[in-house]
Amino acid sequence: MFESLSAKLQNIFYKLKTHGRLNEKQVEEALREIKLALLEADVNFKVVKDLIAKIKERAVGTEVMKSLAPGQQVIKIVNEELTELMGGVPSKITFASKSPTIYMLVGLQGSGKTTSAAKLASYLKNMGKIPFLVAADIYRPAAIDQLESLSKELGVLVYSDKKSRKCEEIARSGIKQGIAQGSDVIIIDTAGRLHIDDGMMEELKTVKKTVRPHQILLVVDAMTGQDAVNIAVSFQEKIDFDGLILTKLDGDARGGAALSIRAVTGKPIKFVSLGEKLDSLQTFYPDRMASRILGMGDVLTLIEKAETTFNEEEAASLAEKIRKQEFTLDDFLSQIQQIKNMGSFDQVLSMLPKSPGLPKNALSGLNEKQIKKVEAIIKSMTLDERRNPKIMSGSRRLRVANGSGTNTREVNRLLKQFNETKKMMKQFSNFGSRAKIGKKILPFFNV
Missing domain, CATH: 1.20.120.140 (SRP54, nucleotide-binding domain)
Known part of the structure; x- marks a missing residue:
């Protein structure tokens, strides 16, 4: 990013x-x-x-x-x-004083609107809400099927009507169904087009007038740069909206949309999507994003992701091992396997501060195949070797390479990575009171 x-x-x-x-x-x-x-x-x-x-x-x-x-x-x-x-402070999502809260998602085809509807449902479900999805995109092929499939994956109910050709009727019926099901949040996925046209805008105005949404959220593709800003301006002029969801931000190497869109439209970025998984929607924090752009990392987001991934007791035990210099290769392997649950390794790396003291390209390119290779190397060692890698002589390294189906170069690289990780973890363990990172986020290594 x-x-x-x-x-x-x-x-x-x-x-x-x-x-x-x-x-x-x-x-x-x-x-x-x-x-x-x-x-x-x-x-x-x-x-x-x-x-x-x-x-x-x-x-x-x-x-x-x-x-x-x-x-x-x-x-x-x-x-x-x-x-x-970018807004100064986060503009967090708000709810209607009287249930249900209705969110209407708008945007062009290809912006990730339907997926964002499902991701928003996942986000709200994790907050303890009972979301309900309404599939009102009647133009894009398979849009309804996609939302139905995603809703099953989430365990969230969805309303659809493949016979109706009026979005406002689908939205109205969907809200009634959501209320009947006891949902307190209803998310409407509206129809988009490949380009902005008067027909689309009139249709969205009709839906808006019919359902009176609590908030309208515009979904734009961050990778389109100034096109995303121009699209936002057009939507603002024709229908207006309350906030933005920036999708595909993890693939945006430039940042034009994220840095421009708030200043140009005056509308806050509510959420950013950082990946394909349904749990990849995150609240947008301007200060954290600025820090990442300037190479200062985003340790707070990293901590928050870790807190939902790592077992507290295991983390505390591991922190004690780090403090006592008792961190072993078994612990190293365990943490690699756990960190996979936090998202892609490149995403995790992007949240680390850029520092001369940290290895370059840490975690970059790490995948399941390489993790299995690391696992095979470590499991080919004796208990003493895993506890004290310093005893790994040339003959021991050759034996481990043969036993794991690798070569001595890969064994040497793993041992080097382990030593770099220990140094880095020691650095993070001294971050301070809020920085639970020393306990939580552990193996970052070169591949």
């Missing part, structure tokens, strides 16, 4: 931090590079212009010039302004 933009900004900041003191010319040069990086990331030109002006106003003042660490101070200002650009 935002890999291209993040890499460019980190290079700019690295150069800034090499200066003991900064003069106005150096600051302006850095801002010029930041401006180019943002424009190349497909961020709206006016948004970039306003953002750079705000940063410059602060960066050439005493806040930076008299600072003991001016480079870090500039980074702090950029971080704060990016956070403000």
Whole structure:
């Protein structure tokens, strides 16, 4: 996510931090590079212009010039302004004062609207709500079948009517059915088109007037950059909406939509989708996203994901082993297997701070096949070898390689990764009171 933009900004900041003191010319040069990086990331030109002006106003003042660490101070200002650009504080989902709450999802075909409806149902179900889905997309082939299939996977009820050709009738009947089933949240998946047209907008206006939704959420594909912003502006002019769901954000290397859409439309990003799984919908936190863009990681989200994945007692026991330097290869393997449940390894990696002390490309490319290979190598070791890898001589490594169907190079790499992981875990275990990361998120290693 935002890999291209993040890499460019980190290079700019690295150069800034090499200066003991900064003069106005150096600051302006850095801002010029930041401006180019943002424009190349497909961020709206006016948004970039306003953002750079705000940063410059602060960066050439005493806040930076008299600072003991001016480079870090500039980074702090950029971080704060990016956070403000994306909304400042999270705009969390709200509910109607009287049940049921009705959410109407709108957007073009291909934006991920139907999948987002199911993901939102999963999100609300995890909050303790009783969601109900309404399949009112009558134009896209198999849209109704897709929502029915996803609802079964979630264990959520869905209303559909393949004979009706009027979205508002389906929505009205669906709400009645949802109320009858005792649902307190109803999510309507409306019909989209490949392009914005008057027919679609009139149809959505009719649905809106008929069901009077508590909130209308626009679903846009983050990977389309400025097209996503233009689509949002069109929807805002024709039907208006209350918030946005950005899909496919995990595949967006640039970040133009995420950085522009709030400033251009004035509407908050409510959720972001970071993967294909139904539990991949997350509340959008502007401060956390700014930190990730600037290479500072997103440790809080990582902690939250870990808290829903790892067993508390096992985590506490493991933390004690780390503290006492008793972490073994068996523990290492156990944590690899558990971390798979948190999502893709690349996603987990993206939430780690970028630091010279951390291995590059940690977890990148790790898959089930490689995990099985690691498991085979560790299980081919004796108990003493797993507890104390320092005794792994050349002959022992060859025996393990033969026993696991690998080679000594792969055994050597695993042992190196294990040692790097121990060092990293020791670093994380000193994060502080909120940073349960030392207990929770454990094996990050090169592949």
